[in-house]
Amino acid sequence: MYSGASVFGEQRFPPPDFESGYQLPVAATPPARGLAFQYLDVAVLVVALGVALWLIYRRRSRRGLFWLSLFSLGYFGFYRKGCICPIGSPQNIVLGLCNPGYSVPVTVIAFFVLPLAVALFAGRAFCAGVCPQGAIQDFFLIKPLKVPGWLEQGLGIIPFLFLGAGLAYAATGTGFVICRYDPFVPLFRFSGSMFILLAGAGFLLLGMFVGRPYCRFLCPYGALLKTASLVSKWRVRVTPDYCTQCRLCEDSCPFGVIRQPSAGALAPRLLDRERRRLGWLLVALPVLVIGGGWAGSKLGPAAARLHPTVMLAERYARQQRKPVSYGVMTPEALSLARVESNPEAVLSEAANLRWRVDLATVLFGGWAGLVLGVKLIALSIQQKRNDYEPDHGGCLACGRCFSYCPNERVRLGLLPAEQMADTAK
Numbered sequence: 001m002y003s004g005a006s007v008f009g010e011q012r013f014p015p016p017d018f019e020s021g022y023q024l025p026v027a028a029t030p031p032a033r034g035l036a037f038q039y040l041d042v043a044v045l046v047v048a049l050g051v052a053l054w055l056i057y058r059r060r061s062r063r064g065l066f067w068l069s070l071f072s073l074g075y076f077g078f079y080r081k082g083c084i085c086p087i088g089s090p091q092n093i094v095l096g097l098c099n100p101g102y103s104v105p106v107t108v109i110a111f112f113v114l115p116l117a118v119a120l121f122a123g124r125a126f127c128a129g130v131c132p133q134g135a136i137q138d139f140f141l142i143k144p145l146k147v148p149g150w151l152e153q154g155l156g157i158i159p160f161l162f163l164g165a166g167l168a169y170a171a172t173g174t175g176f177v178i179c180r181y182d183p184f185v186p187l188f189r190f191s192g193s194m195f196i197l198l199a200g201a202g203f204l205l206l207g208m209f210v211g212r213p214y215c216r217f218l219c220p221y222g223a224l225l226k227t228a229s230l231v232s233k234w235r236v237r238v239t240p241d242y243c244t245q246c247r248l249c250e251d252s253c254p255f256g257v258i259r260q261p262s263a264g265a266l267a268p269r270l271l272d273r274e275r276r277r278l279g280w281l282l283v284a285l286p287v288l289v290i291g292g293g294w295a296g297s298k299l300g301p302a303a304a305r306l307h308p309t310v311m312l313a314e315r316y317a318r319q320q321r322k323p324v325s326y327g328v329m330t331p332e333a334l335s336l337a338r339v340e341s342n343p344e345a346v347l348s349e350a351a352n353l354r355w356r357v358d359l360a361t362v363l364f365g366g367w368a369g370l371v372l373g374v375k376l377i378a379l380s381i382q383q384k385r386n387d388y389e390p391d392h393g394g395c396l397a398c399g400r401c402f403s404y405c406p407n408e409r410v411r412l413g414l415l416p417a418e419q420m421a422d423t424a425k
Contacts (some may be wrong), residue, residue: 001141035331038107039083045111045130048072049118057234062399068129069138077132082185084110086180087125088132090163091170098171098356119228121325123235125217127225128397133184134215137207138398144211144254147180152256155217156394160202163220163366168360172353178220184294211254215396220242227395236397237392241407243387250388257394269423273382281377288369296365300358304355307357312339313350353423 035042048068055064076082090110096104117128126136147155164180183200186192196231206213215222229235238249238258250258304310315332316339318324325332339346390401402408409415 038084038105039118041080042107042110042114044075045114048130049125052129052188052397053118053122056125056128056242056397057122058237058397059392060125060240060402062402064106065129065367065399070137072130073132073135073139075132075137076130077184082182083177084108084111085182085185086115086131087182087219088176090221090224091178092178094167095170095173099173114161116224116228118164119225119232121233123229123232123392123395124222124225124397127222131215132188132213133182133219133265134396136184137204137214138188140204140207141254142208143212145209146256147210149316152216153375153379154416157371158217159223159226160219160371161368162218164364165222165225168364170307172307172356173355174303183214195387211256212270212396215387216255216394230393232392234394236395236399238388238390238401239405246403246406247388252401252404253390254400255394255398256395257391257396259383259385259389259391262382263354264417274382278377278380279300281373281380285370285373285377288373289366290369292369292372293366296361296363296368297358299365300354300361304354304357305360307353309346310350310357312352313347316343316346 047072052065055061055068076085084107089108092108093102093112095102115130118125129135162178165360166176167176181196181199181201186196187200201271203214221337245261250260305314312335316336319336328337403412406415
């Protein structure tokens with residue numbers, strides 16, 4: 001992501017002419033685009049989201065979503081090189097809220113708000129066919145394997161923790177950790193650190209057998225979309241008619257989000273036990289939040305040292321206590337020379353940053369405790385289902401289950417109605 005001031009930034013001075021054949025390094029991020037082209041990106045996003053909704057709820061077309069994903073991968077992925085990206089946009093929003101000197105571009109706000117607004121009303125249409133990170137994983141999926149339920153639930157809290165850590169880093173101005181460790185943007189740009197490139201390749205290899213591992217177990221923006229989708233008015237329905245409970249949709253979903261019908265009412269003895277457990281979990285929730293905040297406070301000093309200004313202030317303090325001779329024009333010497341011009345300002349800014357980081361780590365610890373507590377409560381609540389249904393938050397609206405439903409095949413004229421009962425057995 002970029003700030004509004006950098007959109008029209010230009011190189012103010014020509015580069016020096018080295019006689020040694022030195023070449024300027026290639027920029028690691030794409031150049032800033034003009035405002036008109038940024039609005040074009042927003043327009044493409046709006047159209048793509050609209051097309052995705054039409055394909056999911058009107059056409060019920062997996063093939064259409066496939067072609068939309070291919071377009072999104074080409075445009076938002078390789079052409080736009082993963083930027084602007086809704087996945088990293090929450091960092092820009094929280095930095096703008098916590099830093100009055102940072103202006104969030106309108107286009108970044110649009111990329112943050114639009115997929116979330118759609119999810120609030122119609123589920124994860126962005127994940128279905130607009131997200132390039134999801135699309136590139138889908139194209140590598142060959143033979144999906146079912147992830148055990150206990151492992152799925154355990155790994156499912158990581159995106160929320162990653163989201164909290166990313167926002168804490170951004171709020172203190174330490175950096176955009178979500179963007180820094182995005183495993184697919186370097187693949188879109190054909191450049192990046194070897195570690196991140198290998199991580200991206202690893203996710204794609206894993207994605208050959210596990211449907212969208214990054215989206216399900218790491219993506220922080222996916223955590224926001226999942227939460228918003230829980231209250232959406234329109235939701236993906238496998239069958240266009242009535243459920244024959246053939247379980248073909250359950251077998252077709254590579255993401256393990258098709259939920260079985262309810263087993264029926266619990267016996268009074270078991271129901272009382274479940275209620276007591278839920279009560280204890282509700283009591284434990286504030287304890288987990290407070291305990292998490294206390295544990296997070298212990299991370300404050302170490303987290304503060306990751307900020308460049310705090311690192312510089314501590315280097316200056318060490319230099320005053322025990323001087324070290326650095327070479328001429330080394331980064332250490334130049335940075336210390338900058339502090340010498342106004343040490344009070346740098347030390348004061350570092351003290352303020354330490355306070356902000358301490359607060360951010362406390363909030364992150366409390367957030368981690370809240371995520372754990374809410375997850376335990378959610379697992380203890382049983383939802384009533386009469387049919388096989390996609391999980392409201394976890395469903396990526398990919399449409400794979402549509403064509404596996406006998407009723408859908410009858411609607412499309414691919415299966416005679418009289419044969420539907422035999423197929424469902």
